[in-house]
Amino acid sequence: MYNISGDYMxxxxxxxxxxxxxxxxxxxxxxxxxxxxxxxxxxxxSGYSTTTIERAYEQLLIEGYIYSLPRSGxxxxxxxxxxxSDVNQKVxxxxxxxxxxxxxxxxxxxxKQYKSIVNKVFNYEKDALYTxxxxxxxxxxxxxxxxxxxxxxxxEVDKDQIIIGPGIQYLLHILINITTSKKxxxxxxxxxxxxxxxxxxxYERIPCKDIGEITKKKTHFIYLSPSNIYPSGEVLKxxxxxxxINYANDSDAYIIEDDYNFLFKYHTSVIPSMxxxxxxxxxxxxxxxxxxLLPSSRISFMILPPxxxxxxxxxxxxxxxxxxxxEQYSLAYFMKEGLFYRHTKKLLSLxxxxxxxxxxxxxxxxxxxxxxxxxxxxxxxxxIHFKDKIQFEHMMTKLTRLKLGYYRIPDxxxxxxxxxxxxxxxxxxxxxxxxx
Amino acid sequence: MYNISGDYMxxxxxxxxxxxxxxxxxxxxxxxxxxxxxxxxxxxxSGYSTTTIERAYEQLLIEGYIYSLPRSGxxxxxxxxxxxSDVNQKVxxxxxxxxxxxxxxxxxxxxKQYKSIVNKVFNYEKDALYTxxxxxxxxxxxxxxxxxxxxxxxxEVDKDQIIIGPGIQYLLHILINITTSKKxxxxxxxxxxxxxxxxxxxYERIPCKDIGEITKKKTHFIYLSPSNIYPSGEVLKxxxxxxxINYANDSDAYIIEDDYNFLFKYHTSVIPSMxxxxxxxxxxxxxxxxxxLLPSSRISFMILPPxxxxxxxxxxxxxxxxxxxxEQYSLAYFMKEGLFYRHTKKLLSLxxxxxxxxxxxxxxxxxxxxxxxxxxxxxxxxxIHFKDKIQFEHMMTKLTRLKLGYYRIPDxxxxxxxxxxxxxxxxxxxxxxxxx
Numbered sequence: 030m031y032n033i034s035g036d037y038m039x040x041x042x043x044x045x046x047x048x049x050x051x052x053x054x055x056x057x058x059x060x061x062x063x064x065x066x067x068x069x070x071x072x073x074x075s076g077y078s079t080t081t082i083e084r085a086y087e088q089l090l091i092e093g094y095i096y097s098l099p100r101s102g103x104x105x106x107x108x109x110x111x112x113x114s115d116v117n118q119k120v121x122x123x124x125x126x127x128x129x130x131x132x133x134x135x136x137x138x139x140x141k142q143y144k145s146i147v148n149k150v151f152n153y154e155k156d157a158l159y160t161x162x163x164x165x166x167x168x169x170x171x172x173x174x175x176x177x178x179x180x181x182x183x184x185e186v187d188k189d190q191i192i193i194g195p196g197i198q199y200l201l202h203i204l205i206n207i208t209t210s211k212k213x214x215x216x217x218x219x220x221x222x223x224x225x226x227x228x229x230x231x232y233e234r235i236p237c238k239d240i241g242e243i244t245k246k247k248t249h250f251i252y253l254s255p256s257n258i259y260p261s262g263e264v265l266k267x268x269x270x271x272x273x274i275n276y277a278n279d280s281d282a283y284i285i286e287d288d289y290n291f292l293f294k295y296h297t298s299v300i301p302s303m304x305x306x307x308x309x310x311x312x313x314x315x316x317x318x319x320x321x322l323l324p325s326s327r328i329s330f331m332i333l334p335p336x337x338x339x340x341x342x343x344x345x346x347x348x349x350x351x352x353x354x355x356e357q358y359s360l361a362y363f364m365k366e367g368l369f370y371r372h373t374k375k376l377l378s379l380x381x382x383x384x385x386x387x388x389x390x391x392x393x394x395x396x397x398x399x400x401x402x403x404x405x406x407x408x409x410x411x412x413i414h415f416k417d418k419i420q421f422e423h424m425m426t427k428l429t430r431l432k433l434g435y436y437r438i439p440d441x442x443x444x445x446x447x448x449x450x451x452x453x454x455x456x457x458x459x460x461x462x463x464x465x
Numbered sequence: 466m467y468n469i470s471g472d473y474m475x476x477x478x479x480x481x482x483x484x485x486x487x488x489x490x491x492x493x494x495x496x497x498x499x500x501x502x503x504x505x506x507x508x509x510x511s512g513y514s515t516t517t518i519e520r521a522y523e524q525l526l527i528e529g530y531i532y533s534l535p536r537s538g539x540x541x542x543x544x545x546x547x548x549x550s551d552v553n554q555k556v557x558x559x560x561x562x563x564x565x566x567x568x569x570x571x572x573x574x575x576x577k578q579y580k581s582i583v584n585k586v587f588n589y590e591k592d593a594l595y596t597x598x599x600x601x602x603x604x605x606x607x608x609x610x611x612x613x614x615x616x617x618x619x620x621e622v623d624k625d626q627i628i629i630g631p632g633i634q635y636l637l638h639i640l641i642n643i644t645t646s647k648k649x650x651x652x653x654x655x656x657x658x659x660x661x662x663x664x665x666x667x668y669e670r671i672p673c674k675d676i677g678e679i680t681k682k683k684t685h686f687i688y689l690s691p692s693n694i695y696p697s698g699e700v701l702k703x704x705x706x707x708x709x710i711n712y713a714n715d716s717d718a719y720i721i722e723d724d725y726n727f728l729f730k731y732h733t734s735v736i737p738s739m740x741x742x743x744x745x746x747x748x749x750x751x752x753x754x755x756x757x758l759l760p761s762s763r764i765s766f767m768i769l770p771p772x773x774x775x776x777x778x779x780x781x782x783x784x785x786x787x788x789x790x791x792e793q794y795s796l797a798y799f800m801k802e803g804l805f806y807r808h809t810k811k812l813l814s815l816x817x818x819x820x821x822x823x824x825x826x827x828x829x830x831x832x833x834x835x836x837x838x839x840x841x842x843x844x845x846x847x848x849i850h851f852k853d854k855i856q857f858e859h860m861m862t863k864l865t866r867l868k869l870g871y872y873r874i875p876d877x878x879x880x881x882x883x884x885x886x887x888x889x890x891x892x893x894x895x896x897x898x899x900x901x
Contacts, residue, residue: 093702266529351631
């Protein structure tokens with residue numbers, strides 16, 4: 030249908046000529062002001078067609094290797110040499126480590142079902158795939174997220190207030206760019222991936238020990254996870270919630286509610302969102318599908334209060350959408366068909382099993398290990414507090430040797446240990462291996 | 466297999482109790498220090514089981530609505546009211562406009578082929594999909610990009626120097642965060658999406674008219690598109706290239722080579738990349754698949770010189786990968802099987818046809834319209850320079866009325882008009898409608 034091969038052959042021929050002349054110029058066989066043969070002469074001598082030579086000369090002209098004088102011909106242009114150099118360093122090798130305990134076991138996600146959803150999108154949404162991305166995220170997905178936050182978080186919003194992005198870092202980048210704040214307070218310890226964004230914008234980052242301390246600092250942003258305080262999984266009580274909302278309203282501040290893992294409460298109900306309590310449009314909501322969808326995908330969303338949304342619209346052309354439509358539509362279909370809801374219910378019960386198994390196993394060695402546990406009834410990790418420094422360090426060595434991932438909480442003897450990627454049946458033996 | 470429904474019923478029951486008490490507290494039917502019935506009493510009165518009541522009380526305790534006194538019972542806690550408020554603004558409606566001429570026509574991408582690639586990834590790369598993303602991008606894709614830039618751009622790099630991201634904005638964000646620069650020079654007019662990132666980091670952005678002017682400013686970053694100067698499609702000549710590389714080397718600056726649309730040269734060969742000429746590791750290369758893959762996906766990459774790559778590694782944990790593995794593996798398979806190469810060849814010939822058709826049609830009305838054309842032999846847009854302000858403004862009105870997208874180049878009477886989404890057969894009539 031398309032005549033590629035003919036064009037292609039011509040291209041190869043003229044590139045031969047072009048390359049040969051260019052090499053002679055860069056190696057100074059042809060020096061500055063050297064006159065090239067005329068197109069006709071060159072063709073005659075070489076056996077190439079005049080068109081071929083003409084195209085080669087033209088390319089050399091465009092790139093600046095030669096110049097032409099009317100009714101005279103083509104000459105080699107003046108080209109500075111690059112200074113001699115001894116650079117060209119080697120690249121440091123770096124291997125990205127996957128720790129098995131940090132991933133998903135196969136029972137946590139039905140990939141066959143998801144595959145059929147993706148195929149549905151290919152079949153039914155073809156036209157949409159040929160057009161560009163809505164900067165805010167696709168309407169079909171924003172509509173589903175709107176229903177989702179209403180059902181699960183009692184958050185009532187317009188679908189237009191929802192902005193989709195490839196991870197909360199990018200969403201925070203948007204937030205920072207539509208406001209003029211330069212300060213953020215947060216509860217210790219910091220959620221580092223989020224704080225690093227504020228750091229990169231030279232924010233003053235003020236760690237606080239409790240809500241009382243936050244209300245004493247003058248900031249514009251308050252970064253919190255009210256339903257799941259990091260990393261303990263504790264809950265911000267209603268007294269603190271009303272205090273901080275009133276404070277935000279009085280001092281023109283915004284609360285950034287990072288609602289990570291809100292779904293994974295094993296012994297209590299899901300805790301209401303801060304956004305749903307707020308009456309003053311003072312809460313910015315951050316949600317993520319990181320722990321409910323496969324760890325190999327990253328879709329997050331941000332809900333802006335109307336005033337901030339209007340500010341976002343003024344600058345919308347500065348941003349771009351990073352989540353492909355295939356991903357967005359697939360998630361929207363997954364939600365729309367009720368499959369996501371069923372999936373999260375199943376996920377919750379599987380995690381609950383893993384959680385109970387690991388807590389039970391850890392409790393056996395508790396006395397011996399001189400540790401205490403927290404975050405035991407939420408999240409996909411436990412936090413192990415060691416009393417003894419030597420035991421604490423010994424445990425980190427052991428984990429590293431067993432190729433298990435962990436996170437050391439700064440300024441503490443606490444180890445955050447994820448377990449989503451461990452097979453249920455292997456948990457007791459593994460814990461035994463770690464502590465005996 | 467999972468006992469969801471039993472748990473679920475129990476949850477509904479205790480939430481009824483929880484909700485009913487909570488409502489009484491928030492509406493001050495139960496005031497501060499009000500004593501609740503004991504668990505046993507409440508169960509007896511209500512007919513619910515004691516376990517149900519116990520769970521409801523526990524949830525209220527966790528959220529802070531009630532407190533308990535040992536051997537006494539449960540009491541309503543002190544809760545501040547939220548101040549009265551008249552906020553709750555309405556959200557401004559906003560419709561994202563798709564301009565047809567800015568999209569892809571269906572002949573430009575074989576979506577059936579791509580669908581079968583995606584299915585292959587689901588079948589063969591299942592295990593990979595269950596594990597987290599490599600922050601830099603997946604090795605399989607970096608390997609293919611390495612081969613691609615070697616073949617098409619004569620760039621020889623280690624696959625580890627390649628970083629993948631959802632758009633060049635995110636990649637520039639990384640670059641900005643691993644360096645300490647605060648200044649960037651560029652050739653006028655600015656490529657706004659890129660400059661907006663520098664703006665958001667408070668960079669001093671210095672527009673220059675030519676390379677000579679750039680070498681007179683002291684900056685650390687020089688943002689250029691040497692093979693396709695925006696928006697004219699002109700080429701940075703070899704003299705300017707060596708000048709700027711020597712300048713960068715002498716003054717410890719880096720050239721950011723935004724190599725957009727390098728493939729789409731209709732009458733000349735592809736222009737060599739700056740990266741391939743540089744001997745001093747002074748060029749940062751930015752590449753993108755935005756105009757070769759569907760406009761509904763966004764995958765870009767950045768090649769860092771070894772020194773900057775080492776700096777990136779030191780801060781790697783601050784970043785995250787936004788392109789899902791499904792997308793990354795699909796593109797890698799697409800490239801690996803040679804389909805991407807064939808696709809781009811076909812794309813080039815289709816664009817060439819569209820380009821020739823629109824230029825031919827525009828040339829007919831050139832006299833009448835008092836305009837000149839540039840960017841006629843590259844890119845997926847033409848730039849129309851109007852001599853007359855009234856004609857220029859009239860054209861913008863007409864384009865808007867016909868729901869066609871365009872970009873007005875600041876401080877000029879130039880209109881950038883994209884044509885990738887126009888059907889070939891409609892082009893002559895459309896141009897006639899615009900200019901007669």
